[in-house]
Amino acid sequence: METEELEKVSRDLKKLTGEIQKVIIGQEYLIERLLITLLCNQHVLIEGVPGLAKTLTVTTMADALNTGFRRIQFTPDLLPADLLGTLIYNPKTGDFSTKKGPLFTNIVLADEINRAPAKVQSALLEAMQERQITLGEETHELEDPFMVLATQNPVEQEGTYPLPEAQVDRFMMKLQITYPARDEELRILREQALIKKNQKVEAVITPEEIRNMRSLVDRIHIDEKIEEYIVDLVLATRQPEEYGLKIGELIQYGASPRATIYLTMASRAHALISGRDYVTPHDVKSVAYDVLRHRVIISYEAEAEEKRSEDIIKLILDTVKVP
Structure with missing residues (x-):
């Protein structure tokens, strides 16, 4: 690129x-x-x-x-x-x-x-x-x-x-x-607690520019090892024992192949927003929670232990070997 x-x-x-x-x-x-x-x-x-x-x-x-x-x-x-x-x-x-x-x-x-x-x-x-x-x-x-x-x-x-x-x-x-954090809430108070607000937003991006940006996402390079890392993360939600994770009883359903597709696409887009033409493990980890949290369905045992899907995703990210 x-x-x-x-x-x-x-x-x-x-x-x-x-x-x-x-x-x-x-x-x-x-x-x-x-x-x-x-x-x-x-x-x-x-x-x-x-x-x-x-x-x-x-x-x-x-x-x-x-x-x-x-x-x-x-x-x-x-x-x-x-x-x-x-x-x-x-x-x-x-x-x-x-x-x-x-x-x-x-x-x-x-x-x-x-x-x-x-x-x-x-x-x-x-x-x-x-x-x-x-x-x-x-x-x-x-x-x-x-x-x-x-x-x-x-x-x-x-x-x-x-x-x-x-x-x-x-x-x-x-x-x-x-x-929001305390300093952000203070700014909200000072700038938003007004009856008449003067903020005006200009349209700065056209549909054609959006389509051009999307074509660049597909051209972001993703190494074979990163691809394997993404697949391992998704498979770890379905077969955690194979990755040394003893959390099988906490997961009712693991992530579908759609998670693999979206994790790859989102990692590429994150790299583009970060100004790079290649994907790093950091890109994958940055978007993993948002892509996986509604695809890892926890079991009744997990609910009884007050575990959330985010807790399981964190364990997987901490355990699966990073390339």
């Missing part, structure tokens, strides 16, 4: 990050992971208690991209047609006309996705996977780029419809957002 290409991508990503940080204080982890997902042409699930700027971060990133954006507030009375669209009958002509739903855009914020019933969640996840929507007898391709950023609140479970593991697996990453 040419040095000029790397430098241009680095400049563009810094410009995009700078625009987002005009509004968002802190949350560097969230911003970086959203950029990785965007570069990989995938989708992300964001989990965190209310008030951590999940929705604001996604909205701000959409403003900084010169693309279409729709926010959908998921509620129990939502119907699949409210997302996909529908056919409207014209009694005068006897014809049906297509009314497209809010999914026909570039970036979709699915706010509180676990508040909608299963049939609505399935309609969204099918569109995510196939990148097309069928209305009547016509199939409509979704726009490129197309990215779904879903949020959910882990605290209040009353009146929610938790996403099944098979559907959560469609998301490349599951991010867990935590509270």
Whole structure:
């Protein structure tokens, strides 16, 4: 890869990050992971208690991209047609006309996705996977780029419809957002506790530039030993005993081959964001928790011992030999 290409991508990503940080204080982890997902042409699930700027971060990133954006507030009375669209009958002509739903855009914020019933969640996840929507007898391709950023609140479970593991697996990453540090909260107080806010975000990246960046991700070099390391990490979630880990009773299901694919893609994107044209073990470890946490399903024994999937992933990362 040419040095000029790397430098241009680095400049563009810094410009995009700078625009987002005009509004968002802190949350560097969230911003970086959203950029990785965007570069990989995938989708992300964001989990965190209310008030951590999940929705604001996604909205701000959409403003900084010169693309279409729709926010959908998921509620129990939502119907699949409210997302996909529908056919409207014209009694005068006897014809049906297509009314497209809010999914026909570039970036979709699915706010509180676990508040909608299963049939609505399935309609969204099918569109995510196939990148097309069928209305009547016509199939409509979704726009490129197309990215779904879903949020959910882990605290209040009353009146929610938790996403099944098979559907959560469609998301490349599951991010867990935590509270800001003290100095960040002080900045939030000084800059955000105003009735009238003056922050304005400019659109600095076009869809064409996003597609060019994605083509560079595939050209990031990944050594054979790093590829084997990624496969070993995933296999260790399925056959931990073969890697000297006595945690088999803590894992109900290990990560699927989709985890291997996404871990490789995310590692490449992380390397590109870091200004390198090759993947290091650090890139793999940096994204491992986000790619694996919703794919390593813990057992009842693990829950009884108050173990989380993150604890198991940490053991695997600490044990599997790094090339």
